[in-house]
Amino acid sequence: MATTNKYMNIFQELSSEIKNGVFEPNSLLPSEHELCERFDTSRETIRKALTLLSQNGFIQKMQGKGSLVLDISKMTFPVTGLVSFKEIQQSLGRDIQTTVHKLELMEAEDWLANQLECPENALTWEVTRARTIQGERVILDKDWLLQSSVPSLTEEICADSIYAYLEGQLGLNISYAKKEITVEPATDEDRALLDLDGYSHIVLVKNFVHLEDTSIFQYTESRHRLDKFKFVDFARRRK
Known part of the structure; x- marks a missing residue:
């Protein structure tokens, strides 16, 4: 699978899980290492997906802590x-x-x-x-x-x-x-x-x-x- 399609697919899957409450507001997403293992991909691809999640208001990336899930009810x-x-x-x-x-x-x-x-x-x-x-x-x-x-x-x-x-x-x-x-x-x-x-x-x-x-x-x-x-x-x- 092309890298572009892969990080988009990861973004779509994670954003869907956030919308459906799999990851609750104010919780942390799994670490980059855990996401690499889950999606069998590189850290660069995961970081691109996380950047998209951040740009679209799903997460806040916090240095040294990880990716905080935001409240998207609004x-x-x-x-x-x-x-x-x-x-x-x-x-x-x-x-x-x-x-x-x-x-x-x-x-x-x-x-x-x-x-x-x-x-x-x-x-x-x-x-x-x-x-x-x-x-x-x-x-x-x-x-x-x-x-x-x-x-x-x-x-x-x-x-x-x-x-x-x-x-x-x-x-x-x-x-x-x-x-x-x-x-x-x-x-x-x-x-x-x-x-x-x-x-x-x-x-x-x-x-x-x-x-x-x-x-x-x-x-x-x-x-x-x-x-x-x-x-x-x-x-x-x-x-």
Whole structure:
């Protein structure tokens, strides 16, 4: 078996065991030596698999102690970077479904025109999608996109990946986003479309998304159940 396939297979097997509770949070994985024996492979291959586990949030490598298994009951969402939900879904490796509740072409009201920095009554796509993860509806995504940038949109595209369509089919150059994260009281819509499990608040992530020419073309409100997610960033101290 090729080395690349082998370390990927080891990563997949160990990550599956962590997800299924074979290795509990805050326990240690077997040592590199033990893993070499178990998988009949070199230490280099094991280290590549462990690096992947670390990069994907399954373990924390601790010098002199080994690999500590992390609590993955909360799904990791990046704060920095601009990625589609489908791209996040692929990294989570969980059973995820998208339900499109609304796709409508509307005129921007005053509050939305302020968010999109566009004229009032500009035509805008409004998209509402619920994300079901492991059988629970835990994310409500509400998107508004200017029709001047996105001439057409379908439910099939919204259920799959809007960004794949915008970049792959329309050739848009999506450049950057400003993000705001707050905790807000749940709305009637949240309670109707999400399984809030008794929680009265949600984590609200607002995205103001810009094209390469710096113009805003999308405003998003992504509403998350409080107990299901952790939002992560990587920070380096500047001296």
